[in-house]
Amino acid sequence: MLSSIFEPASIAVIGASNDESKWGGRILKNILNSFRGAVYPVNPKEAVVQGLSSYPSVLDIPGDVEMAMIIVPAQLVLSVAQECGEKGVKGLIVISAGFSETGNAGAELEKQLVSIVRKYGMRMIGPNTLGIVNEPARLNASIIGQLPVPGSISFITQSGSLGLALAEWTIDTEIGLCKVISSGNKADVDDIDIIEYLDSDPSTGVIAMYIEGITRGRQFIEAVRRIRKPIVAIKTGRSKRGAKAVFSHTGSIAGSDEVYSAAFKQAGVLRVDNIDDLFDAALAFSCQPLPEGNNVAIFSNGGGASIVAADECERQGINIVDLTKETREQIKKVVPEFASTSNPIDTAGTVSYKIYKDSIEALLKDPNVDAIIVIYVHTLLSNAIPPAEAVVEMIKKSKQEKSKKPIISCWMGGAGKEEGVEILKSGCIPNYPVPERAVKALAALIRHKEFLGTVKAGESREGRA
Amino acid sequence: MKILTEHEAKKLLAKYGVPVTKEQLASSADEASAIALYIGAPVAMKISSPDIPHKSDVGGVVLNVRREFVRTTYDELISQVKKAAPDASIEGVLVQQMAPPGHEVIVGLKKDPQFGYALMFGLGGIFVEVYRDVSFRVVPIEKRDVLMMISEIKGYSILKGVRGRKPADIDAIADVLMAVSGIAEKENIIELDINPLIVSEKGALAVDARAMVEE
Numbered sequence: 155m156l157s158s159i160f161e162p163a164s165i166a167v168i169g170a171s172n173d174e175s176k177w178g179g180r181i182l183k184n185i186l187n188s189f190r191g192a193v194y195p196v197n198p199k200e201a202v203v204q205g206l207s208s209y210p211s212v213l214d215i216p217g218d219v220e221m222a223m224i225i226v227p228a229q230l231v232l233s234v235a236q237e238c239g240e241k242g243v244k245g246l247i248v249i250s251a252g253f254s255e256t257g258n259a260g261a262e263l264e265k266q267l268v269s270i271v272r273k274y275g276m277r278m279i280g281p282n283t284l285g286i287v288n289e290p291a292r293l294n295a296s297i298i299g300q301l302p303v304p305g306s307i308s309f310i311t312q313s314g315s316l317g318l319a320l321a322e323w324t325i326d327t328e329i330g331l332c333k334v335i336s337s338g339n340k341a342d343v344d345d346i347d348i349i350e351y352l353d354s355d356p357s358t359g360v361i362a363m364y365i366e367g368i369t370r371g372r373q374f375i376e377a378v379r380r381i382r383k384p385i386v387a388i389k390t391g392r393s394k395r396g397a398k399a400v401f402s403h404t405g406s407i408a409g410s411d412e413v414y415s416a417a418f419k420q421a422g423v424l425r426v427d428n429i430d431d432l433f434d435a436a437l438a439f440s441c442q443p444l445p446e447g448n449n450v451a452i453f454s455n456g457g458g459a460s461i462v463a464a465d466e467c468e469r470q471g472i473n474i475v476d477l478t479k480e481t482r483e484q485i486k487k488v489v490p491e492f493a494s495t496s497n498p499i500d501t502a503g504t505v506s507y508k509i510y511k512d513s514i515e516a517l518l519k520d521p522n523v524d525a526i527i528v529i530y531v532h533t534l535l536s537n538a539i540p541p542a543e544a545v546v547e548m549i550k551k552s553k554q555e556k557s558k559k560p561i562i563s564c565w566m567g568g569a570g571k572e573e574g575v576e577i578l579k580s581g582c583i584p585n586y587p588v589p590e591r592a593v594k595a596l597a598a599l600i601r602h603k604e605f606l607g608t609v610k611a612g613e614s615r616e617g618r619a
Numbered sequence: 620m621k622i623l624t625e626h627e628a629k630k631l632l633a634k635y636g637v638p639v640t641k642e643q644l645a646s647s648a649d650e651a652s653a654i655a656l657y658i659g660a661p662v663a664m665k666i667s668s669p670d671i672p673h674k675s676d677v678g679g680v681v682l683n684v685r686r687e688f689v690r691t692t693y694d695e696l697i698s699q700v701k702k703a704a705p706d707a708s709i710e711g712v713l714v715q716q717m718a719p720p721g722h723e724v725i726v727g728l729k730k731d732p733q734f735g736y737a738l739m740f741g742l743g744g745i746f747v748e749v750y751r752d753v754s755f756r757v758v759p760i761e762k763r764d765v766l767m768m769i770s771e772i773k774g775y776s777i778l779k780g781v782r783g784r785k786p787a788d789i790d791a792i793a794d795v796l797m798a799v800s801g802i803a804e805k806e807n808i809i810e811l812d813i814n815p816l817i818v819s820e821k822g823a824l825a826v827d828a829r830a831m832v833e834e
Contacts, residue, residue, distance in 0.1 A: 371734035375757060401622070401672060401831050402812040403747050404727025404739045408755060413729075413737040416755035420764060608763070 155277050156343065156351040159245035160288045160333065162221035163191050165295065166212050166243070168234050169225035169250075170195030170203045177249060178225040179204070180297050181285060185223075188294040188301050192217060212241050221245040223285070223295055228252030231281065232266055239274030246271065247295060248280035254339050255282050264341050271342050283338030284314035287321065289331060290357045298322060298334065305330015306359030306440045307433075308352045310345065312337050312366045320364075320429065328579065329437055332357050344369055346377045353381045360439035362432055363387040363423075371417060378421035379611050384439045384602045386424045388432050389414050422605035424598055434584075434591050435598035441582040442560035444603045445524040449475035450596065451517045452498035455505050455541075456531035459566060460498035463527055463589035470597035474498060475522045484516035505536040510544035518552055518559055525560045525599070527592055530574065532567025538574030546581030560599055564592040620809060621834045624667050625674070626713050628828040631806060632813065636798045639825045642715035648693040652686075654714040660686035663715040664693065666700045670707035672829055677703035683717060718826040722778055722787040723815035725753070726799055728808050736803040740796060742774040743815035750774075758800045765796045778818070791823035792816070807833040 171179035178197075182204055185193055194217075195203035198210040209215050212222060212234070222243045224234055231250050238246060253264040264281065271278045279286060285296030294301050298321045307330060311317025314336045321334045333355070335348055345368055352358045365387050368374050378385060391411060418425045426432050450472050454460035467474055474497050477485075482495040488509045489495065493502040501509055510528070517526050530541050542565065549561055563578050563585045565571045578585045586592040623631065629639040641658050644667055645651035655662045666679030674680050678699045684692050693712050700709060723743035731737045734757040741753030754771040756764050769775065769792055780786030795816060802808060811830040816823050 368733055371731070372757070375734070402727060402729070402810040402829055403725060403814055404729045404737075404812050405810040405831075407747070407751055407753055408727070408729040408731070408737045408739055410731070410733065412755050413731045413734055413757065416737060417734050417757045419767075420757055420760075608767075 156245070156347060158220050159247060159277060159279060159343075160286065160293070160351070160355075161291045162245065162293075164194070164218060164220050165189065165191065166194045166196050166209075166215060166219045166222040166238075167225070168196040168212060168222055168238075170197050170208065172200065172203055177297060181223060181225060181249065181295065184294040184296065184298070188292045190292060194219065212237050212243065215241070219243050221247070221295075223247045223249060225249045228260070228263060228281075232263070232270060235267055235270045239270060239276060244276060246276055246278040246280075247283060247285055248278055248338070249283060249285060250280075251282045253281045254341070264339060268341050277347075278342040279335070280338035281341060282314070284318055284336040286336065287331070287334040289333065296334065296336065300325060302331035302334070303328050305332060306357060307331050307362055307436045308333040308335070308355070308358040308360070309362045309364075309436075310335045310337055310348055310352075311364040312340075313364060314338065316364060320433075324433070329433055330440065332359075340369060346370060346374055349381060349385065350377060353383055359383065360436050361385045362436040364432075365389045366391065368414075368417075375417055375421040378423060379609060381422075382606060382610055384424065384435075384598075385422070386426055386432055386435045386439070386598065387418065388426055388429065389418070420609065422602075422609040424601055424605075426598070430591065431594060431598075434586060434595045438560070438562060438584040438595035438599055439602070441584055442562065442599065443558045444599050444606075445560055445596075446558050446603070447524040448600045449473045449522055449524045450527060451475065451477065451520070451523045451525075452527045452529065453510075453513055453517065454498060454529035454531065455501045455503055455536070456529065457494075457500045457502070459529045459531050459564070459589050460500055463529060463564070463593055464498050466590040466593035470593055472593065472597060472600060475524075477517075478520050478522055481516045481520040481523075485513045488512045503533075505530065505541055507540035507544045510541040511547060514545065514548040514561070515551070518548065518557055523559065525562070525596055527562050527564065527589070527596060529564045529566070529589060529592075530571070532565065532571035532574075534570070538565060538567075538571040539577060542574035542577035545583055546577055549581055549583060560596065562586070562592045562596050564589050621832050622669055622672060623830040623832060624669055624710065624713075625665060625828055626667055628811070628830040629825060631802065631830065632799075632825055632828060635802050637795050637813070637825050638823060639828070640716050640718065642713055644711050645693065645714050646711040648690040651693040651712055651714050652689045655684070655686055655689040658714065658716050660684065660689065661717055662689065663717055664689070664696060665713045665715065666696055667710045667713045668700070668704075668707045669710075671700070671704055679703075689714070718815075718817050719819055719824065721817040721819035721824075724778075724787075724792060724818055725812065725814040726792075726795055726816050727813070728758075728799055728803055728811040730803075730809050731757070736800070736808070738768075738796060738800050738803075740768050740792070741772055742777065746774060747814065758803050760797070760800050762793060762797065765793045768796070769793065785820050787818040788821055788823060791821070792818055795823050795825070809833060
């Protein structure tokens, strides 16, 4: 059903405008810039909008309309939605604000809107949403400036403006996105509907969420437990404590935040603390396999960086595993005499394609190792490109051999490391600027793997990117 | 909304299979003495009033009362509480078996607007007040969730027995948590505490409890 909203054959933009500084103008322009299907502007005051014939009402459109975007003042939304129902529109995105977010009168209006939507069997995102983006369908039905870089991360955001800023930021940083959904007031389509749709969507590999509050709490837990795709979430409002100790200890300690954390644990949602962690984890999920266990090997050309990584592993409960004798002998062949071949492995500053390639190859073969963190510390005496090429080469080989060992990289330093980072990106290696972030991203993969074994119900669904 | 007295809360818990202390409500010094004889002294004596949820705050609790002092303690408790809380309606004095030695833990329940009910577990006594070393799950739960929430608290190693302390009966705690989670909806609980639940090597016992229910 939600496919009518995310993959429509035709779209009416109700409240379309020639003025691109207005929402109705901006959104129509974004749709026209991206979407290849039929687009019908609706505006009773104009004959032509952005070069297309405009219709006085959605009922005047000659062809079928699968999805309609509504960008009219709140008091007109009900009659417009009614017309959409009569027209046979299947999905609505209601951008208009002025509903439950404004108080009781708005909440009443929203109720009436939902009853119209249900009467005609439509589905609705919003009201009070900034729209949706579906990159694989080339659909930008939002006020986000452009389509994101392709990727398998789908992002659900309850805050419109934060979602907008983050989506634009992912475009700048070239983090690939599949879908962006501003869920708005969630009057009809809510988190559960969206997550279930994304679970069935083959181009979504990981779901990232910004959550302020959840409705249908228990159903949320039940629904999400059945979903095996990773879900990473920020839930804001941590600072709200429970009521003061009035009656029971439980009452005073069990604030809503503690209960959310518990619910996420039971549902198998990875709760992260901040926006960096959210996208760091999502990026790792989007391009690396899940490790079989929590035994990591750390490989670095700098002792300091590998110790920082090792410390973070300790904090995250990741085990720095003993390597087999064979692995250490393989690595010994390529690193200098004085380098450390026990984990964390430190090449003592030496860098070359062969050192990185042969060492990673040995680690991929080591049965003790479940995941690999590769660190490169850039100096004026070294070249960031050869080790990056070695990692990409090894990832290719590992994919061919259907290895389940994720490789996470950390290319750190100043000018000159970027060339290496570009190569890693092109090889779909999640790269982070500091070791702690690389380790935390790996920790997310490990925790999700644990969820699959403990919390998640249902059969595994392979085929992630 | 109605506040249950300790005795009422425990009767409710017992109905759902939570082991509670042997106790009876006395409405006279003679009755108190007879109950103490039946339960076996020394006993704990606690004022019973729906208006006094925090009994120790008004001097309404005396522990380790020997048989010969049960009568006088009854009269002293009543007059002490009448002074401290003149408007409270007093049902009498709860005469109760003394708690056996063991680990003090807390088990609680709270109605939640988003998720229905939250179940809480943690170390009891000062640990809950100062360290808030607790874990939560949303009801309904499975045994597996319960075992995870028990092992999740920082003080889990204390329960497993450190430095010669005897380990706590984890299965008994799990049974209590399962039982309490089943009470939530059936009894329209708003808030409930078992604090402390005393856990020995074998078994657990609800020593004090309070509950607020919807009428």
